[in-house]
């Protein structure tokens with residue numbers, strides 16, 4: 001009964017061009033690779049003249065030969081296969097590999113020698129238990145200085161062994177910065193000798209929210225959860241990372257995201273109220289008070305932190321700190337007066353400046369999330385831009401160093417596939433191709449400003465990542481795509497990358513039992529508008545004999561001329577492994593299916609994939625994913641629907657999303673004007689009944705009226721500003737719509 005599937009095989013352009021990046025198995029792709037056709041065979045024991053390698057590099061070489069190929073490294077002075085040469089006066093962190101009858105590795109720094117070893121291991125191929133390498137020349141160096149991955153160990157805790165594996169994997173892809181998010185509302189994870197209660201009390205919570213935090217009603221798992229790293233363990237991880245040329249940037253969050261610390265030392269808050277370590281995700285009002293005692297406390301904490309982490313940067317957070325407690329606190333208000341500050345934003349700036357001075361005295365440099373720009377940025381501070389590129393652009397204009405990690409491209413806690421089979425995530429949609437497109441230097445920057453961009457980083461917040469298997473799933477292969485964006489001077493096409501990824505790197509990850517996501521091999525589904533309805537297009541990618549092929553299939557659906565009808569449509573697709581999968585999808589067919597829309601109010605580009613989403617017969621899912629809803633950041637929204645010709649309609653139904661935690665609110669009022677084909681006049685009007693107070697308003701709005709119309713105009717009035725006491729109070733809320741049904 002399933003529709004016969006048509007094959008449409010499009011071989012992606014992977015024509016083997018000698019002397020190019022195209023058939024290069026190394027990721028991130030090197031600057032230059034010149035390949036010959038001749039191949040040499042390697043013994044399982046690889047002989048090396050290690051005279052120019054230090055002890056650590058030799059140890060790493062042995063370890064990597066074993067883990068990539070189960071081969072062993074033996075020392076040979078007389079007739080070695082691999083020779084290492086240290087060069088001086090060449091580009092920083094550059095290396096080259098010359099594979100001929102002998103393999104010569106030249107490097108400028110220990111770090112680049114380590115990168116060369118990974119590249120060499122990726123050049124070696126294992127076919128039927130025979131190790132081979134094609135004669136070639138590789139020359140390589142990184143484009144950006146800061147190539148970072150972040151890990152939040154507060155929302156969920158990861159053991160020392162797991163953190164080491166995280167570092168091992170990032171080192172494979174030539175990342176050099178590990179941003180360790182050690183404290184947050186839900187747990188304090190680093191031992192501080194002067195304040196033992198931080199880990200005795202602050203490292204443990206009594207409950208954890210279940211499901212998505214927007215689920216109503218909320219339920220909790222009432223189980224003690226937590227953990228922390230002793231200072232000895234921290235030193236061990238720092239050393240482990242250093243051996244892999246990864247620098248750790250510790251993060252101690254302040255003044256917000258402080259509930260775990262305040263559970264241990266409530267006197268450091270504005271109210272002094274005793275509260276537990278938080279078991280819910282979100283942004284909380286209780287933050288560090290800005291009084292001198294809190295500042296001294298945090299400086300004491302930083303004093304211990306700087307002795308543990310030899311790296312240059314210390315991250316102090318600075319994001320999402322609501323100012324409601326500071327406004328009501330006499331001590332905070334006194335700090336404002338005594339220091340002639342304008343408001344609470346300048347108070348936050350003062351707070352961060354005190355930390356900046358302290359860290360500068362200790363020979364360190366402060367970095368924080370882009371909110372530290374508000375109220376004026378400390379002179380020495382660097383900015384990590386997460387809310388978009390804008391904060392980073394502003395900071396660079398002011399002459400501060402910047403790391404770009406915008407949510408749009410670099411948040412690996414977002415969904416990576418459209419499939420409903422993706423595991424629960426916080427929201428958002430950041431597929432592999434989007435990550436690949438990332439460029440830390442926005443187009444509008446001039447050369448001078450661009451010189452302040454240190455690089456980029458992906459962030460991994462772990463609210464919905466309870467274990468390491470899930471962590472690997474969210475990070476890989478997206479971290480590999482990001483390594484291209486940060487390392488490559490000129491990255492190859494996405495298709496070339498995808499071919500290398502699937503054919504050369506999925507096998508490496510398989511060998512290491514990495515639980516990477518295969519979402520790119522799952523079919524992608526897209527709905528397009530047709531003349532009389534919509535068409536659902538399925539596309540899947542398959543790897544066969546080293547070549548990627550794409551298969552596609554399509555299902556046209558004509559719009560109904562009668563009643564609204566929900567159909568289950570059988571669909572089938574090719575899995576990456578060659579098998580066929582079957583499923584059904586639900587399509588609500590209505591008079592407006594695929595109708596033309598005119599957005600007089602433009603949706604936010606952040607939550608706007610395609611305008612047909614609103615009339616594609618598919619309801620946006622809950623918990624919401626950005627690509628299934630259309631989001632507006634305006635208070636009133638005007639949209640016109642064009643039915644193409646005069647039609648008899650019986651009513652209209654509109655659905656919205658209510659998710660207070662994400663600042664998304666259903667509207668307060670909707671008015672509908674129907675437009676006659678004759679003279680363009682409004683011939684009918686429907687308006688929602690007035691509702692009393694803040695309910696919240698309903699997610700589903702139904703209007704019943706009979707009319708003959710060609711066009712319908714909706715004016716949707718939002719609630720204006722988010723009411724007091726709710727997350728984002730005082731701001732204009734988001735309005736999320738899907739679907740618009742015409743009966």
Ligand SMILES: [Zn+2]
Pocket residue numbers: 269270288289290291325326329330331332
């Ligand atoms: Zn206070």
